[in-house]
Amino acid sequence: MKRVILLCLALLLVQGTAFAADSIKIGLMGPITGPWASEGAEMKQVVQLLAEELNQKGGLLGKKVEVVTQDDGGDPRTAALAAQRLATQGVVAVIGTYGSAVTEATQNIYGEAKIIQIANGSTAIRLSEKGLKYFFRTCPRDDEQAKVAAQAIQKMGSKRIAILHDNSTYAKGLADETRGLLEAAKAGEIVFFDALTPKEQDYTTVLTKMKSVQPDIVFFTGYYGEAGLLLKQAKQMNWKVTFMGGDATNNPDIVKTAGKDAAAGFYFVSAPLPKDLPSDEARNFLDTFKKKYGNPPNSIYAALAGDGFRVITQAIAETKSTDPAKLADYLHKDLKDFPGLTGKISFNEKGDRVGEVYRVYRVNDEGQFILQP
Amino acid sequence: MNRRQLIPLAVAAPLAVLPLFLNAYWIDVLNSIGIYAMLGLSLNLIVGHAGLFNLGHAAFYAVGAYTAAIVNTTFGIPVLLLLPVCGLAAGLFALAVARPIIHLRGDYLCIVTIGVGEIVRIALVNNLFGITGGSNGIFGIARPSIFDLTLRTPLHFYYLIWIFVALTVFVFHLLEYSRFGRALNYLREDDVAAEGSGVNTAHYKLMAFVVGAGWAGMVGNIYAAKMTIISPESFTFWESVLMFAIVILGGSGSMPGVLLGAFLIVGLPELFREFANARMLVFGAAMIAMMVFRTQGLIPSRPRIYRIPAVEKGEGRA
Amino acid sequence: MEQFFQQLTNGLAVGSIYALIALGYTMVYGVLKLINFAHSDMFTLGAYLGLTLLTSLALTDHIGPLWGTVVLALMVMGLVAMVGALLDRVAYRPLRESPRLSAVVSALGASIFLQNTVMLIYGARYRVYPHDILPRVALDVFGLQIPLVRILILCASLTMMAMLYIFIQRTRIGTAIRAAAIDQGAARLMGIDVNRVILMVFLVGPALGGAAGLMVGLYYGQINFTMGWGYGLKAFTAAILGGIGNIPGAMLGGVLLGVVESLGAAYLSFAWKDAIAFCVLILILIVRPTGLLGERVAEKV
Incomplete structure (x- = not known):
């Protein structure tokens, strides 16, 4: 046999x-x-x-x-x-x-x-x-995306900024780059910078902590699964703060997890979606x-x-x-x-993609991703 | 007796010429198997001989690999020269960690070793002391060279790794049949009796743990040299699970068993690549099946026979 | 101070789930001295089966959210219990007389197998529970925001733990389980059908794990096929922390671990959260080598 x-x-x-x-x-x-x-x-x-x-x-x-x-x-x-x-x-x-x-x-x-x-x-x-x-x-590359994210944060006029990543190569890189750019531009104060543990279910601990330092905006650089839970649990805590994500949060599942009411108003930075091309x-x-x-x-x-x-x-x-x-x-x-x-x-001599790729999106009340001007 | 001595030769000879018939992929699979065989053998000393339930062996492997990477990238010392340093670093780390916990009972020790493994991984991810590179890991480790030959292709590493496997087998064989090895087997079977006969059990357990961990550290060095980039993903709990499965599946305490275990645990997922996303499912089923059909492991260690000349034939055996 | 109490409630919520899963580890360990690594997948399975039954039967639409959830929980527990018993029959029973660590490897294999089964059946993507099953109201208790569902979950897990405790302490089969845990050989000599005891343990333990999975699904809403690993490891830690084989110990260990985690994270560092939890575990074991409520076993004679 x-x-x-x-x-x-x-x-x-x-x-x-x-x-x-x-x-x-x-x-x-x-x-x-x-x-x-x-x-x-x-x-x-x-x-x-x-x-x-x-x-x-x-x-x-x-x-x-x-x-x-x-x-x-x-x-x-x-x-x-x-x-x-x-x-x-x-x-x-x-x-x-x-x-x-x-x-x-x-x-x-x-x-x-x-x-x-x-x-x-x-x-x-x-x-x-x-x-x-x-x-x-x-x-x-991460630096491209960080540039767009930092600009968007400045444009929203946020003064107290919380940055949360998940310690993955990607999320940490994006978080570090963005923090560097914001500090260089002297745009607001970074009041919180830490990492959550990915693939968990309960993020109320980190949310409670962030809430206590009263940021205007939370920039989460990790993935959509965690982002959805963060939005949902923040809503359950009655905490109204602007959330923004990196391109790893660009996934319709985020709305499914968070629910339309909690996901509404969420910003994220991403390459344009096929539907917007x-x-x-x-x-x-x-x-x-x-x-x-x-x-x-x-x-x-x-x-x-x-x-x-x-x-x-x-x-x-x-x-x-x-x-x-x-x-x-x-x-x-x-x-x-x-x-x-x-x-x-197009590619440059290093093999990197050139051109301004990133855009800012916002989730509307229907849970749709709307390209921001 | 002569026939038994021939067995290693009979295994080594085909292994030496095997790569001539294989492509780079299969050679690299064999390299992976070789690395895990060494890890398995080092863990075998801890689990198989000393009977300590260690599910955090990846921590010591990581300490070795990171020592090699950090020293090589900052001071430019050739990786292979760092072998003893890596072994020492992992051994000392194991000594510091294991000293207060070595007396814990089996399953309590298990969770503590899992905990140590996780703490080490989290420390690496969090860029401890700013030298581990966080989740990026460390890259740009210089390729090792022996005399004028820079080791580059899978074939080069094949010979490096398998010569080191042979060395590992040799060293652990000597260890097994030394006073140290006998003491370990004694305390594994009955540590109260061992203690009663004057064996310092805590000391021997600790030594087994430190030697096994130190050896894993040296394997970490070879891994770092081969990959030229290391990151925390290579040292997760899952890696410890693989090493543990290699030892138990092959046959706890039996060196041929552990070698076979490495072939199966590392080789089977590669063979199952054709099953695409069901490959780990098949692998899990295979693990259960092998355990169920060979409950003692594939090649169990045999009880040692000591001939006592003064006893008449047929009397001394109970 | 408000922050402290808020974090305390956060910790309790997570801890009660750990405790519920830890019971499964501890019961199997008590009788078989086996670390059932596949228990974490009973938890995952519970979450997925719950989702399937919830969406296909729409129980909550027919008989209201409360009874719907209760019936759903019973069905999930029943199904997961059957899987648990099957798991024992296939992967553990042939290994009863063999070295203990062989069964551990079989358990690890079973865990890989089950996790990948779930992935192949349900896909690798996150799955999401419907949103409107349980009310989304937060209660304001002395200025603390506590979601109602969280209180329900705490109550449900406390009820299940209490029922288990009564079952173990007061019923005949419970007594048999305790006897088999102390000494299988002697229990057999006293006329206890040890195989039935083991079957019972593999029905009850996975049922509780499945219930925990369903609760996580209902409350947090998002499930995926790897979720068992994290919870399983923590629950196993909790079981050891309380003293493995000891049922009140598992409950205490679970709750304590949850609280330590959330307070450690809040006041020290989030990135080091799990490392802090394991450090506390190691420190406790150095002081109390058999866990908080574990029996003192003489190490040296």
């Missing part, structure tokens, strides 16, 4: 690697299991849907595009293995991944294997400061996604993964080549204002 199982496993593995050679393979590395599995699942849906659409239109250079997904488990060690696996599966480029530390553990592997990597959620600044030729990202690509894609999966994509990072897929396929189509050096050159120099799902995309 054991032998039979082993044999089956072996066959599965052989099958996994022995695909027909007349397809172009694009890797997707995402957190399919582990704490960020919801992000990974959506990344996979978006990229696969885009690949299907592309194949229906005849594929790339006369070949089918095939998406090879590997699970990074949201942890650097598993990610390093996933990267090695993708490197041996003959992919041209890899989309992903979500966490910055996770991406970092894989950068050298892809760099040495000459595989283009387009990260979708890794916003830590240093990732693109290493002079890596094949590294790109469709998400902007004038481009037909974005709206069409949104419709097909909704038709196929029943709801529009929740996470902005999934849309950014989709953009990663779209720019790399665009590069392959334009250069008529799968040579990584040519593709990287194209992305660095020739791709200008590509109509992505999240806005116009």
Whole structure:
């Protein structure tokens, strides 16, 4: 019996690697299991849907595009293995991944294997400061976002500011950057700066504490799950304060968790939502996604993964080549204002996305996300 | 007896030539297995031999890895030269932590070690003393080199790691058959009797804990050297759980068992990659199944046989 | 001062949930000397089953919020209890005669399995309870803002704990459980069906864990498949803090842990909250090696 199982496993593995050679393979590395599995699942849906659409239109250079997904488990060690696996599966480029530390553990592997990597959620600044030729990202960096957040806070005229993060690489980075900018601009006083423990349910302790220092605004740089609970519990405490979030709070689930009444008036900074883009690509894609999966994509990072897929396929189509050096050159120099799902995309020489990407959104009484002028 | 001595050779020879037939991915899987095999062996001394319920081994692994990373990035000392320093740092940390708690009963010790593991992780995340880099971790650890060869590819690390595994097996084998090892087995079986026969149980338990932790610290150094970037996510409670499962699943107190355990616990999730998002489900089921069908572990440690020449055949065995 | 009392009530609310989950750990441990790491997933399962039943049966629409919730709780507890008994049959019973730590690894495997089962069935995204099940009113008690639901939850968990205490102390099967916890062999010789006792423990413990999951779902509203880990670890800590195997100890440990956490966080640091909690645990264990109410076991003869 054991032998039979082993044999089956072996066959599965052989099958996994022995695909027909007349397809172009694009890797997707995402957190399919582990704490960020919801992000990974959506990344996979978006990229696969885009690949299907592309194949229906005849594929790339006369070949089918095939998406090879590997699970990074949201942890650097598993990610390093996933990267090695993708490197041996003959992919041209890899989309992903979500966490910055996770991406970092894989950068050298892809760099040495000459595989283009387009990260979708890794916003830590240093990732693109290493002079890596094949590294790109469709998400902007923490400093970009902090700039917009700090401006928005100043514009609201807030004098007493509370900043709350969750000690993740992303949230801490954004919180630190924003604090630095606000202090440099001498705009108001930072009356509270601390981290909550993510993935808990009860945040009344931290809310009670924040309430006692009487801020005008609370800037929470963590994720939507915690943000929803914060809004809901603040409402239950009868505490009326303006909340603002970073782009990780851009997810319709925040309204579901908090309830429409508690979510109303919540501001967040984010890349524009597909619905607010004038481009037909974005709206069409949104419709097909909704038709196929029943709801529009929740996470902005999934849309950014989709953009990663779209720019790399665009590069392959334009250069008529799968040579990584040519593709990287194209992305660095020739791709200008590509109509992505999240806005116009161009890359600078570091592989960072250029242009003002961030906007400020506000949740209205109906729980809709309204773009602020 | 001769045949038993051949077994390590029979295992080592295929391992030495194996990477020639594998691609970089499978070599890297083997590297991961090697690292966990060493961690498992070091934990085996604590759990398998001394019988201390330790579910926080990742803490000592982390101390070693962070020592290597911090010293390397600030003073530029080559990583591999820091091996003894890392071992020492983790060992001293274990000594400080374990001294007041070593007398706790099994399950109380378990939660304390979990607690220590969590405290260490939270301290790393909170950028303790401003040197651990917070949740970003530490990056830019220089690649290690041996003479003129800079270790870069998975293949290089394969030989580094597995030579170190061989060394680990050798050292722990000597330890197992020393006075120290015998004392540990005695107090694991019956610490009251051991105490009564003049074995200083608290001292031996503490020593086992410190030696195991120190070795994990050295493995941390190798991990840091291999990854060139480390972050707190690599040292969670989950890592301690994996190490613990390797020891118990393989066969507590048995070195071949622990090695096999490392192959299964680290290797199976890789084999199950084809199951996509069900892979951890299958892995969990496999863990239960292996435990249920081999309750003593896959390769249980065998009771030692001491031949006493003066006793007639058939009399001395009860 | 107002801040202090407000934080105290915050701590009590969290602590009462810890206590309820801790009971499951402590009961199983008392009889089997096994740390049932899969207990945290009974809690998760309770939250998810509650959501499914709530949305599919719409009980609260038919028979009012109060009775609807009670019936719902009973159904969830029943279902989770069945899963608990099944878990014992599959993962623990074959390991009764083997080394204790083998069963711990089986428990860890079961936990991974159950957590991923929930993820595959319900998806990895957050799931949200309907909002209008329980009234969202905050009471003003001497200037403290206390949501009504919080008081209800505290009452519900106190009631369940009291019922459990009576069950253990006053009924025949409760006496049998206590006997088996003290000495299984002797209990068997006295004619106690130890297998039935174990089955009972695996019905009651998970039922309480499931109830805690449902309460968290109803009150906080947002659930996800990894929520069990955090609560489970804390509840296990609470059980040890009170002295594992001791039922009043688990209650005391849970409440104490909740309060220590919230006061420690409020007056020292939020980022270090869990580290503070574990430090307090370690300090208490150094002074009292078997927990607050644990039996003194002679370490040396």
